[in-house]
Amino acid sequence: MVWLTKWILENITGARVLIITDREELDDQIEKIFTGVDLQIARSKSSDDLLNLLNNYDSRLMCSLIHKFGRRTGEVSDLDYEKYVEELKKTIPVGFSVKDKVFVFVDECHRTNSGKLHLAMKSIMPDSVFIGFTGTPLLKVDKEQKTTATLFGGFIHTYKFDQAVRDGVVLDLRYEARNVPKEVSSKDKIDAWFEAKTKGLMPKATAALKEKWATLQQLYSSKDRLEKIALDIIFDFETKQRLCDGRGNALLVAGSIAEACRYYEIFQEKNFKNCAIVSSYKPNRGELRTDFSSITEDSENWKKQKAYLKMLGYDPDVSVEDDDFYKKIEAFEKRVKDMFVDEPANMQLLIVVDKLLTGFDAPPCTYLYIDKPMHDHGLFQAICRVNRLDGDDKEFGYVVDYKELFGDLKDAVNSYTGNALSGFDEEDISGLLKNKLEEGKKRFEFLLQELETLTDDVEYPRDQLAFKHFFCGESGTVDPDNDHDFAKLRSKMYKLVSSLARAYADLKPAFDDVGYSKEEQEKYNRLVKEYVDLKDEIGLSSGDFIDLKQYDSAMRHLIDNYISASDSEKLGDMENFTLLAYIQKKQEEDLKNGNSESDKKHKSAQPNVAETIENNIRRKIIEKTPVNPKYYQKMSELFQTLIDERKEEVASYKEMLEKYAGLVIQVENPEENNSHPEAIRTSQALCALYDNFGEDEEYALALHKAVLDTKQDHFRGDLIKERQIKGGIYRVVQKYMNKAERDEQMATVEKIYEIVKEQAEY
Numbered sequence: 001m002v003w004l005t006k007w008i009l010e011n012i013t014g015a016r017v018l019i020i021t022d023r024e025e026l027d028d029q030i031e032k033i034f035t036g037v038d039l040q041i042a043r044s045k046s047s048d049d050l051l052n053l054l055n056n057y058d059s060r061l062m063c064s065l066i067h068k069f070g071r072r073t074g075e076v077s078d079l080d081y082e083k084y085v086e087e088l089k090k091t092i093p094v095g096f097s098v099k100d101k102v103f104v105f106v107d108e109c110h111r112t113n114s115g116k117l118h119l120a121m122k123s124i125m126p127d128s129v130f131i132g133f134t135g136t137p138l139l140k141v142d143k144e145q146k147t148t149a150t151l152f153g154g155f156i157h158t159y160k161f162d163q164a165v166r167d168g169v170v171l172d173l174r175y176e177a178r179n180v181p182k183e184v185s186s187k188d189k190i191d192a193w194f195e196a197k198t199k200g201l202m203p204k205a206t207a208a209l210k211e212k213w214a215t216l217q218q219l220y221s222s223k224d225r226l227e228k229i230a231l232d233i234i235f236d237f238e239t240k241q242r243l244c245d246g247r248g249n250a251l252l253v254a255g256s257i258a259e260a261c262r263y264y265e266i267f268q269e270k271n272f273k274n275c276a277i278v279s280s281y282k283p284n285r286g287e288l289r290t291d292f293s294s295i296t297e298d299s300e301n302w303k304k305q306k307a308y309l310k311m312l313g314y315d316p317d318v319s320v321e322d323d324d325f326y327k328k329i330e331a332f333e334k335r336v337k338d339m340f341v342d343e344p345a346n347m348q349l350l351i352v353v354d355k356l357l358t359g360f361d362a363p364p365c366t367y368l369y370i371d372k373p374m375h376d377h378g379l380f381q382a383i384c385r386v387n388r389l390d391g392d393d394k395e396f397g398y399v400v401d402y403k404e405l406f407g408d409l410k411d412a413v414n415s416y417t418g419n420a421l422s423g424f425d426e427e428d429i430s431g432l433l434k435n436k437l438e439e440g441k442k443r444f445e446f447l448l449q450e451l452e453t454l455t456d457d458v459e460y461p462r463d464q465l466a467f468k469h470f471f472c473g474e475s476g477t478v479d480p481d482n483d484h485d486f487a488k489l490r491s492k493m494y495k496l497v498s499s500l501a502r503a504y505a506d507l508k509p510a511f512d513d514v515g516y517s518k519e520e521q522e523k524y525n526r527l528v529k530e531y532v533d534l535k536d537e538i539g540l541s542s543g544d545f546i547d548l549k550q551y552d553s554a555m556r557h558l559i560d561n562y563i564s565a566s567d568s569e570k571l572g573d574m575e576n577f578t579l580l581a582y583i584q585k586k587q588e589e590d591l592k593n594g595n596s597e598s599d600k601k602h603k604s605a606q607p608n609v610a611e612t613i614e615n616n617i618r619r620k621i622i623e624k625t626p627v628n629p630k631y632y633q634k635m636s637e638l639f640q641t642l643i644d645e646r647k648e649e650v651a652s653y654k655e656m657l658e659k660y661a662g663l664v665i666q667v668e669n670p671e672e673n674n675s676h677p678e679a680i681r682t683s684q685a686l687c688a689l690y691d692n693f694g695e696d697e698e699y700a701l702a703l704h705k706a707v708l709d710t711k712q713d714h715f716r717g718d719l720i721k722e723r724q725i726k727g728g729i730y731r732v733v734q735k736y737m738n739k740a741e742r743d744e745q746m747a748t749v750e751k752i753y754e755i756v757k758e759q760a761e762y
Contacts, residue, residue: 001105001133002033009039009060014100018054018128019063020121021107027065030107034061047090054098054125092124102128108359109134109152131156135384161380170387174396177404180228181566202478202543203487203626223262225565229402230266232568233369236400237272237348240367246345247393248366251385253352255372257281258300260351261307267349268310275349276311276336278356283308283325340364357382363390371402402568440507441514447500448524451531454493464537471538478542482717484757490538497535504528626758685759692755693748702732707756716757726753 001019008015019041021027027043034041042059044050050064102125109132122130132152164170198206233252242248254260257279267275283305306316312328337356339347344364350356353372358381368386386397458470468476471490478486504524507514511521539545677697680690683704690700710728715721730749737745756762 001107002037002039004131005034005061005105006037006039008103012101016060016100016102017062017105018102019061019105019107021063021065027063030063051092051096054102055093055096057099098125098128104128104130106130106132106152107134135381161384169389170384171389171394171397173383173387173399175399175401177401178232178568179404180225180402180568202480222565223266223560226259226262227266228565228568229369229371230263230270230272233349234267234270234272236367240398242364242366242393243348247391248364249340249344249348249350249362250367250369251350251352251356251365252369253357253372253374253382255353257353258304259371260353261304263351264307264311267351272349274345274347275351276332276347277308277351278333278336279351279353280355281308281329283329337362357385360385361388363388363394365397366390366394367398367400369400369402373403437507437510437514440503440510444500444503444507444524447496447503448527451493451496451500454489454496467534467538468541472542476541484716486542487544490542490544494535494539494544497531500528501532683761685756685761688755688759689752693752696736699732699736702736703729703752706732707762711762722753725756726750729753729756 005017005019008017019030021030031041031043039061041061041063042053044053044062044064050062053059053062104121104125122128130152161170165172233250236250237243243250252263254263257277260277260279264275264277267273281304308325308329309316312325312332336347336350337360340350341362341364357378362385365386365388368383370382374382383397383399386399388397455467455470459466465476471486471493472478473482473486508525511524516524536545676687676690680686680697680700685707686700686704689703690697693699693703706728707725710725712721712724715725726749729752730745733745733748733752737748740748
C-alpha cells in the first residue's frame with residue numbers, strides 16, 4: 001500500500017490518495033508508516049472534515065476512519081457503514097466536487113462485503129478509482145453474492161499464504177486438537193432442578209428455555225470444562241518452549257464475553273495473574289439496573305461487570321459511571337495490548353472473543369487456543385495472529401483447537417493457497433444477484449400475504465385488544481385448559497413474522513433495485529414493524545415469551561454443577577506435520593485416490609451438516625414431547641444424547657451423520673420406527689398410545705378405535721364432546737384394568753385423554 005501510494009503520487013499528475021480504515025490502531029499505524037517514508041497524511045476528524053479535504057486541493061494523501069461513525073468497539077458492521085454514509089450525504093456542501101483524480105484504498109476490504117460503503121462512496125466520487133486491500137478476500141466458489149472480487153472487479157495482485165511461508169515472510173503453523181470429555185453426573189437432579197425452576201411456565205416458554213440451554217455451546221461453557229482448559233494452558237506455560245521462558249505468549253479465543261470473563265476469573269483463582277480480557281464489552285448501567293436474576297445470584301451481565309471491575313482494580317461492589325468506566329477500559333486495553341507486544345513475560349495471555357483476531361500484529365504471540373466455533377476467512381485471520389516472525393527461536397505458530405475445527409481450518413488455509421483465487425465469472429455473478437433479488441421480493445410479498453390472510457378475521461377496530469382476543473381467547477388472556485387451538489394459531493403467527501423479519505432484512509437495502517416506490521417502501525416499513533410489535537405483544541400477553549435472562553443463574557447452576565469434565569486428551573498426532581504439509585499431502589492422496597473437488601467439499605461440510613441436523617433434532621424433540629412423552633426424552637436425556645453424540649463425533653463424523661439421519665426419521669415419523677409392532681406403525685396416534693400405556697398392542701388398538709368411534713369435530717374445549725370421548729376410553733380401560741380401583745381407572749382415562757388431544761389426526 002505504501003509503495004503503491006508513493007508511485008501514484010510521484011508518477012500520475014494531479015493524483016491524490018484516500019485511505020479508508022475501520023480501526024483506530026490501523027489509522028494510527030498507517031499514519032506512522034507514511035510519516036516514516038516522509039509522506040504527510042491528513043487524518044479526517046469527521047465526515048464533514050473528509051468532504052472538505054476532498055473538496056479542495058490542499059492534501060494529496062488523506063485517511064478516514066469509518067469506525068468513529070458507528071460503534072467504537074468490536075468488528076465494524078453494516079450499520080456502521082450506513083451511519084457513515086448517512087453522515088457523509090448529510091454534510092455534502094453546495095457545489096461539492098472531488099478535486100483532481102482520487103485513488104481510494106479500502107483497507108481490510110473483505111469487511112465491506114455488503115457493498116453499501118462501496119456503492120455510496122462511488123456515488124460521491126464517481127470518477128475515483130477504488131482499490132481493495134485484504135489478506136482474506138471473501139471467496140465463494142459457488143458464486144454467491146457479495147464476494148470481494150465482485151465488488152472490486154477482480155484481483156490486481158495476489159500473494160498467497162504458501163508463497164509467504166516459502167519466502168520466509170511468515171511462519172508455517174502446527175495444529176493440535178484437544179478434547180475435554182464431559183459427563184452428566186446426576187440425571188434425576190437435573191430434572192428436579194429444571195422442573196422446580198420452570199413451574200408455572202407456559203409450554204412454549206419452557207420449550208424456549210430448553211432450546212436456549214440444551215445446546216452443546218452451553219455444555220461447553222460448564223465451569224468444570226473451562227477449568228480443565230485453563231489448567232491445560234497453564235501447564236503449557238510451564239512446559240512449552242517460548243511460553244515458559246517469557247519470549248512468547250498466547251491468545252485464547254472464548255465463545256462469548258461471558259465465557260471470557262469466566263475464564264479470567266478461573267485464571268485468577270489458579271494464580272495465573274498475567275492475563276487480561278480484550279473484548280467489545282461496553283458497560284451499560286441502565287441495562288444493569290433492570291437486569292435481575294435472583295436475590296442470591298448475580299445475572300450474567302452483573303458477572304461480566306464485576307469481572308471487568310476486578311480486572312481494572314475497582315471494588316466490584318461499588319458503582320462506577322459508565323463513561324468513566326468505559327474510558328478506563330479503553331486505556332486498560334491499550335496498555336495490555338502494548339505489554340502483550342513489548343513485554344510478553346508480563347502479559348502472557350489475552351482472552352479475546354472477536355477483537356484482535358484481525359489486523360493485530362504481535363510477533364511474540366506463539367500459541368492460539370480456540371474455544372469458539374469459527375469458519376472461513378475469520379478463522380484464517382485468527383490463526384495468522386501466531387505466524388509472525390520473532391527471532392530464531394520461533395519456528396512455528398501453534399494452533400490448539402478445543403472445537404474440532406480441523407475441517408474448517410483446512411478449508412480456510414486451502415482457500416488462500418494454490419489456485420484458490422480464481423473461477424469468478426462476472427456475468428454469472430451479476431445474473432445470480434438479480435435472481436436472488438427477484439426471489440427475495442417474491443418471498444417477502446408472499447409472507448406479507450400469508451400474515452394478512454391469517455389475521456383477516458380479527459374483528460374491528462382491529463386494535464390491540466381485538467388481536468389479543470383473536471390469538472388468546474375471548475378474555476384476551478390464555479386459559480391453559482382451552483388453549484390448544486389458540487396456541488397453534490399463535491405458533492403459526494410467530495413463525496410467519498420471524499420469516500418476514502428475515503426476508504425484510506435481506507431485501508430492504510435493495511428496495512430501490514426491486515422497483516418499490518417511496519410510498520411502497522414506507523408502507524412495507526410500517527407493516528413489518530406492526531407485525532413484529534404484534535408478535536412481541538401477543539407473545540408476552542400469552543406467556544409464550546418470557547425474559548429468559550431471569551433463568552440464567554438457575555440454568556448456569558445446573559450446567560456448572562451437573563456437567564463434569566475430565567482432563568483434556570489429544571486427538572490425533574500431528575506434531576511432525578505443519579498445516580501446509582498436511583494439506584499438500586491430503587491433496588496428493590485425494591488425486592491419487594480419484595477424489596473429486598466436490599467430494600472434498602462434501603466431506604469438509606459434514607461437521608456443519610451434523611451441527612444443523614443436531615439443532616433440528618433438538619428442536620423437534622422439544623416441540624413434539626407433549627404428543628408422545630414416553631417416546632421423546634426428558635431434559636436430562638436430551639443433555640445426555642448431545643454429549644454421547646459429541647463423543648461419537650470425535651471418533652467419526654460419518655458414523656455420527658448416519659446415526660443422526662436415523663434419529664431424524666424416528667423423531668419425525670415414529671410410525672417408521674421398527675421397534676413398534678406392524679399394526680401400530682400405521683399412525684402416530686397409535687404409536688403414542690402404545691408407547692405411553694404399557695406397550696400393549698391390543699390395548700393401544702382398542703383405545704384408538706374407541707377415540708375414533710366417539711370423537712366429534714372440534715371436540716377440544718367442548719366439555720360435552722370431551723366427556724363422550726372419555727366415556728369410550730373408560731369402557732376400554734375397565735376391560736384392561738378390571739382389577740384396578742375406580743379412582744385409578746379414572747386417573748388413567750385422564751392421562752390417556754391428555755395424549756389423545758395432542759394428536760393431530762384426531
